[in-house]
Amino acid sequence: MKAIWKNTILAESDETTVVENNHYFPAESIKKKYFTHSNTHTRCPWKGRASYYNIKVAGEENKDAAWYYPEVSKLATPI
Template sequence: MKAIWNGQVLAESEDTLVVENNHYFPAESINSEFFKASDTHTNCPWKGVASYYTVEVNGESNKDAAWFYPSASDLAKNIESYVAFWKGVEVVK
């Protein structure tokens, strides 16, 4: 699977995990040069507190376009630190 935005591959992995129709990419599969930590956090009742990244490619920013669970709940430990995408980031085979 590949996550693509603004013509760049943000992440690529054969080992994504699908939860609630979102592909979660292993942390080591993201191209960290395109990711900037965000102060945004949200709470999922069963996964825990999510942290976000703003994606920056070719001088353009996509605020909070990627999220992950740095300390996932026991029910979601399998996706802890994995990264998922939204806000126009295309996830394709």
């Protein structure tokens, strides 16, 4: 599985986890040079608090385009 934006591979892994039709990539598969931390946070009742990344490729930014769960709840341990 590849995550691509603006013809640029942002992440690539054969071991993503699918939850609610979203693919979660292992942290080590992310090309971090394209990701910057966002100040956005949301809360899912069963996954916990999500933090977001902005993605920047070739001078173009996609705000809050990727998210992760730094401390995932026990119900969502696979991600």
